[in-house]
Amino acid sequence: MSKLSHVDNKNRPTMVDVSGKADADREAHARAIVQLPAAVMAQVTDNEISTKKGPVFATAIIAGVMAAKKTHELIPFCHSIGLDSCEISMEVDADRVIIDCRCKVRHKTGVEMEALTGASIAALTVYDMLKALSHDIVISETRLMAKSGGKRNFQRAD
Numbered sequence: 001m002s003k004l005s006h007v008d009n010k011n012r013p014t015m016v017d018v019s020g021k022a023d024a025d026r027e028a029h030a031r032a033i034v035q036l037p038a039a040v041m042a043q044v045t046d047n048e049i050s051t052k053k054g055p056v057f058a059t060a061i062i063a064g065v066m067a068a069k070k071t072h073e074l075i076p077f078c079h080s081i082g083l084d085s086c087e088i089s090m091e092v093d094a095d096r097v098i099i100d101c102r103c104k105v106r107h108k109t110g111v112e113m114e115a116l117t118g119a120s121i122a123a124l125t126v127y128d129m130l131k132a133l134s135h136d137i138v139i140s141e142t143r144l145m146a147k148s149g150g151k152r153n154f155q156r157a158d
Contacts, residue, residue, distance in 0.1 A: 014077070027111065027147065028115035033141040054129075056129040
């Protein structure tokens with residue numbers, strides 16, 4: 001039997017059967033970092049950048065929430081989850097934007113992938129909206145920060 005959750009005993013990809021699991025309160029927090037060049041950072045006013053496309057961070061928040069809700073359509077074998085909550089925050093820190101996505105649900109399976117998808121798409125939206133100003137934008141450190149409510153909780157040390 002395989003130790004990978006999405007592979008059956010014949011080594012074929014499969015969706016995890018969660019039908020026997022009980023619903024539980026589950027939460028996940030993911031983070032992505034977007035490094036911006038000085039010329040772009042100079043455009044930040046009141047923790048926002050406005051371009052011809054509109055308010056960058058506000059648009060990225062909307063895109064991230066929309067993506068988190070559609071994670072099951074983007075990643076094979078993710079279960080369709082009606083999120084109870086998805087919050088995305090953006091913080092400008094020196095030459096970078098810290099994007100945090102926190103998802104909550106009462107369900108049989110966790111929301112790590114939803115949180116990671118929300119943070120990732122928010123970061124990509126920042127890139128898309130600012131690429132006219134510079135292509136020297138780096139998206140990095142997309143990672144799970146914490147999860148709770150499942151078999152194994154996780155809290156990143158840093």
